[in-house]
Amino acid sequence: xxxGLQYAVIFTLSFFLAAACTPVTPSGxxxxxxxxxxxxSSPITDSVSKDAVIKLLEDAWRYNRERQHDRSNAVAERAxxxxxSEAEIYLVMASNYFSLGQFSxxxxxxxxxxxxxxxxxxxKESLNQFLxxxxxxxxxx
Amino acid sequence: xxxxxxxxxxxxSNISNKDNSRLAxxxxxxxxxxxxxxxxxxxVDVFVYKKFVGKKWSLPSHVYSRPLELYQGLSLxxxxxxxxxxxxxxxxxxxxxxPGQFSVSEQSVEFFSRGFEFWDEREPSKLMxxxxxxxxxxxxxxxxxxxxxxxxxxxxxxxxxYPSRKEDRQLVKLDKVPPTLAAALVAIEDQDFYRHQGVxxxxxxxxxxxxxxxxxxxxxxxxxxxxxxxxxxLNERRTLxxxxxxxxxxxxxxxxxxxxxILETYINEVYLxxxxxxxxxxxxxxxNHYFNQPVQELQLHQTALxxxxxxxxxFYNPWRHPKRALNRRNLVLDVMNLAGVxxxxxxxxxxxKPLAIISPISGRSHLKYPSYLTxxxxxxxxxxxxxxxQTAGLRIFTNFDPQIQRKVEDxxxxxxxxxxxxxxxxxxxxxxxxxxxxxGSGEVVAVSGDRKPGFxxxxxxxxxxxxxxxxxxxxxxxxxxENPESYTLNSKIEDTSIxxxxxxxxxxxxxxxxxxxxxxxxxxEGLGYSYNQATARLGMNVGLPAVIDSIKRLGYSRxxxxxxxxxxxxIEMSPIELAQMYHTIAANGFYSPLRAISSVxxxxxxxxxxxxxxxxxxxxxxxxxxxSYGLQVVLREGTGKSAYQRLPEELxxxxxxxxxxxxxxxWFAGFSGNYLSVVWMGRDDNGKTxxxxxxxxxxxxxxxxxxxxxxxxxxxxxxxxxYYWVSSNQNGCHKPRYLPFIAGSEPxxxxxxxxKNDTGVLGWFSRNLDW
Numbered sequence: 001x002x003x004g005l006q007y008a009v010i011f012t013l014s015f016f017l018a019a020a021c022t023p024v025t026p027s028g029x030x031x032x033x034x035x036x037x038x039x040x041s042s043p044i045t046d047s048v049s050k051d052a053v054i055k056l057l058e059d060a061w062r063y064n065r066e067r068q069h070d071r072s073n074a075v076a077e078r079a080x081x082x083x084x085s086e087a088e089i090y091l092v093m094a095s096n097y098f099s100l101g102q103f104s105x106x107x108x109x110x111x112x113x114x115x116x117x118x119x120x121x122x123x124k125e126s127l128n129q130f131l132x133x134x135x136x137x138x139x140x141x
Numbered sequence: 142x143x144x145x146x147x148x149x150x151x152x153x154s155n156i157s158n159k160d161n162s163r164l165a166x167x168x169x170x171x172x173x174x175x176x177x178x179x180x181x182x183x184x185v186d187v188f189v190y191k192k193f194v195g196k197k198w199s200l201p202s203h204v205y206s207r208p209l210e211l212y213q214g215l216s217l218x219x220x221x222x223x224x225x226x227x228x229x230x231x232x233x234x235x236x237x238x239x240p241g242q243f244s245v246s247e248q249s250v251e252f253f254s255r256g257f258e259f260w261d262e263r264e265p266s267k268l269m270x271x272x273x274x275x276x277x278x279x280x281x282x283x284x285x286x287x288x289x290x291x292x293x294x295x296x297x298x299x300x301x302x303y304p305s306r307k308e309d310r311q312l313v314k315l316d317k318v319p320p321t322l323a324a325a326l327v328a329i330e331d332q333d334f335y336r337h338q339g340v341x342x343x344x345x346x347x348x349x350x351x352x353x354x355x356x357x358x359x360x361x362x363x364x365x366x367x368x369x370x371x372x373x374x375l376n377e378r379r380t381l382x383x384x385x386x387x388x389x390x391x392x393x394x395x396x397x398x399x400x401x402x403i404l405e406t407y408i409n410e411v412y413l414x415x416x417x418x419x420x421x422x423x424x425x426x427x428x429n430h431y432f433n434q435p436v437q438e439l440q441l442h443q444t445a446l447x448x449x450x451x452x453x454x455x456f457y458n459p460w461r462h463p464k465r466a467l468n469r470r471n472l473v474l475d476v477m478n479l480a481g482v483x484x485x486x487x488x489x490x491x492x493x494k495p496l497a498i499i500s501p502i503s504g505r506s507h508l509k510y511p512s513y514l515t516x517x518x519x520x521x522x523x524x525x526x527x528x529x530x531q532t533a534g535l536r537i538f539t540n541f542d543p544q545i546q547r548k549v550e551d552x553x554x555x556x557x558x559x560x561x562x563x564x565x566x567x568x569x570x571x572x573x574x575x576x577x578x579x580x581g582s583g584e585v586v587a588v589s590g591d592r593k594p595g596f597x598x599x600x601x602x603x604x605x606x607x608x609x610x611x612x613x614x615x616x617x618x619x620x621x622x623e624n625p626e627s628y629t630l631n632s633k634i635e636d637t638s639i640x641x642x643x644x645x646x647x648x649x650x651x652x653x654x655x656x657x658x659x660x661x662x663x664x665x666e667g668l669g670y671s672y673n674q675a676t677a678r679l680g681m682n683v684g685l686p687a688v689i690d691s692i693k694r695l696g697y698s699r700x701x702x703x704x705x706x707x708x709x710x711x712i713e714m715s716p717i718e719l720a721q722m723y724h725t726i727a728a729n730g731f732y733s734p735l736r737a738i739s740s741v742x743x744x745x746x747x748x749x750x751x752x753x754x755x756x757x758x759x760x761x762x763x764x765x766x767x768x769s770y771g772l773q774v775v776l777r778e779g780t781g782k783s784a785y786q787r788l789p790e791e792l793x794x795x796x797x798x799x800x801x802x803x804x805x806x807x808w809f810a811g812f813s814g815n816y817l818s819v820v821w822m823g824r825d826d827n828g829k830t831x832x833x834x835x836x837x838x839x840x841x842x843x844x845x846x847x848x849x850x851x852x853x854x855x856x857x858x859x860x861x862x863x864y865y866w867v868s869s870n871q872n873g874c875h876k877p878r879y880l881p882f883i884a885g886s887e888p889x890x891x892x893x894x895x896x897k898n899d900t901g902v903l904g905w906f907s908r909n910l911d912w
Contacts, residue, residue, distance in 0.1 A: 042861075055290035078210065
């Protein structure tokens with residue numbers, strides 16, 4: 001029969017012990033002790049080369065607005081080379097393909113971007129809205 | 142008498158008639174000659190004019206690497222940036238002041254970029270400084286200290302596509318040529334150039350006298366215009382009639398065109414050296430050939446050397462006859478000084494300089510990467526005619542990364558040597574091929590078709606079609622997992638002996654590599670540990686058509702036989718074909734054609750075609766999440782687990798080993814978040830090797846991946862996938878596993894260990910404390 005104090009001590013010690021023994025996952029979370037180190041990663045929020053990608057995306061959107069869609073795509077592809085898991089790249093590319101009348105490709109590109117946007121709500125919403133638009137256009141065609 | 146007079150008169154009249162007819166004949170002849178000459182001159186004139194204003198040369202197409210992008214956070218050591226700059230022909234100086242120069246300090250590299258017209262925009266020439274922290278760029282600034290988010294260097298020329306007559310040349314405008322080069326040419330080849338009308342009688346007289354004095358031909362009297370006519374319109378024969386025609390054509394040329402136009406054509410036409418069977422023509426190409434620099438950046442001592450080579454590029458070859466070349470260069474400098482083009486001080490300073498040519502090997506970048514060039518040529522032929530590629534002077538920009546290629550080739554050579562000595566394989570027998578691509582975009586960055594770096598022959602990466610062994614297994618598991626109502630990663634499958642009757646009556650009995658059966662195992666274990674019996678059973682249960690469909694959707698385009706042995710990789714593929722399949726897996730089920738080319742420009746630098754990104758979803762992203770899990774098991778605990786002895790634990794990687802019968806082929810195909818790499822090893826004679834996928838190709842794959850700037854693969858849980866703790870075997874939950882399931886295929890309560898495991902620390906408590 002354990003007393004309340006004994007339970008408290010065991011609880012505290014166990015907590016720290018368990019925490020210390022738990023393997024660390026790539027995303028910084030912790031796995032239960034018996035798990036293999038294969039768990040889904042967190043939504044992408046990494047800032048690797050963020051400034052470069054932001055600059056390229058700004059340029060890509062600028063060319064998009066100027067209706068220089070191929071040029072815009074070329075810039076977006078540069079951003080893709082640096083960080084292909086940045087969902088916004090696919091949004092701008094899809095927008096370009098849409099404007100160029102390549103609706104199927106636009107749909108595919110949006111679909112590729114969507115799974116990458118789970119950590120970025122505004123982009124996810126934009127991609128979703130765009131997907132509806134593209135699909136409507138494909139049906140019309 | 143009268144008769145006599147009459148006779149005389151007749152005779153006179155006869156003479157007069159004869160004279161008249163002779164005169165008439167002469168006149169006719171003169172008129173005929175005049176007409177013929179006129180016709181001849183008109184024909185020659187039209188010929189001279191048309192060829193000069195038309196397409197002057199058959200220009201080979203030139204192939205370029207990717208431009209090196211520079212930005213804060215890029216993994217790039219100072220040494221590698223220095224290497225890239227040197228390969229591009231940048232000169233190391235104390236302080237960079239002009240395009241094509243750079244200087245180095247302990248923590249930074251200052252460089253003056255050349256500027257370049259890219260497809261998307263022009264990158265202007267500018268002075269920049271890259272600051273390094275360890276092997277990363279920690280900052281990038283311009284000369285005013287302003288932060289630059291991103292910039293790029295110009296691409297590197299890596300090869301060409303030549304016509305059968307291998308004349309290589311890059312055109313240059315006269316205004317891009319250093320004034321000293323034009324001055325040197327005029328001084329040494331034709332001092333009267335700006336005064337004569339195509340032919341210089343002073344020059345001919347001077348040459349005649351010099352030759353008479355010497356008793357042999359020591360000096361030519363040809364002007365620059367005549368030389369151009371000789372090279373551009375005529376052949377090498379030295380006959381009097383040819384010399385006369387040359388003179389006529391030279392005069393005609395001068396009538397139609399300006400001195401600048403003639404000089405510019407001469408500068409692009411003239412033969413200046415040989416590189417193997419490739420003839421170097423024009424000063425731009427010669428400048429790259431001898432100095433690895435654009436002609437625009439050449440200094441006086443360099444332009445003098447090139448001008449000196451016009452007289453005899455072979456005789457004055459600076460690599461073979463450096464002393465002769467040096468004397469010739471110095472003579473050019475002296476003549477320039479005498480002609481008043483340069484000062485005595487300038488001449489003396491330039492004469493004191495060495496030849497400053499690059500080493501003959503380092504200059505041959507067009508010969509360094511034949512494996513990749515073969516891929517480029519093949520992809521180009523899908524769009525362009527061979528004749529256009531050989532003559533239209535296209536500028537082809539690719540995704541080739543010379544830094545990665547260099548590393549890969551280095552690692553292949555070392556690993557092959559190591560394996561041959563370690564396993565007692567006959568020296569020189571083991572071969573290898575590999576393909577490296579960017580995940581997502583499908584851009585091929587490196588190709589190696591032989592164990593020898595830069596080998597220009599049979600390209601195994603593209604043409605060696607070998608059985609792929611277990612690297613095919615993901616296709617079998619994909620076919621199964623696409624039916625979540627029937628299969629999950631935790632579905633159990635018998636790994637016991639199996640016999641399958643084939644269509645031709647044979648019995649196929651696959652065995653596991655270790656000849657051991659493992660009983661009832663979950664699917665992820667069958668893939669992770671590459672069990673043949675379990676996979677064959679699964680494939681037969683799913684059905685060959687479904688597996689074949691899966692292979693095709695992954696990107697394999699050749700016909701596939703409906704044979705059960707297909708399930709274990711009896712199908713033959715080249716490394717690039719396997720890379721195409723694995724790229725679809727790495728790209729989360731999106732098929733993107735592997736691309737070597739990024740864009741094509743005309744010889745006049747007009748954008749012609751861009752090879753843009755393409756994507757087509759071929760598999761559901763929930764299924765891809767499961768297969769990605771299975772392929773991570775391979776590397777975390779299965780046949781590829783040695784990878785994490787050298788690669789960081791936190792790096793998420795996925796891949797698959799492959800070994801064929803009698804270990805004739807060793808394969809590994811795997812990827813990180815940004816690079817896919819496929820490696821094959823084996824013998825050309827298809828002989829046995831002691832290597833498995835894990836002991837051969839995987840080791841090289843690790844060598845390569847260690848060198849790359851890898852990022853973890855994107856492994857986010859997609860909507861419609863949930864993780865559960867499940868028992869990995871039938872012995873309850875003492876070895877539970879956290880597995881992904883597609884919604885609707887979740888484990889039932891008997892299978893799930895959720896109550897004890899899904900809450901981390903609390904789960905630990907629930908298992909260890911008796912509340």
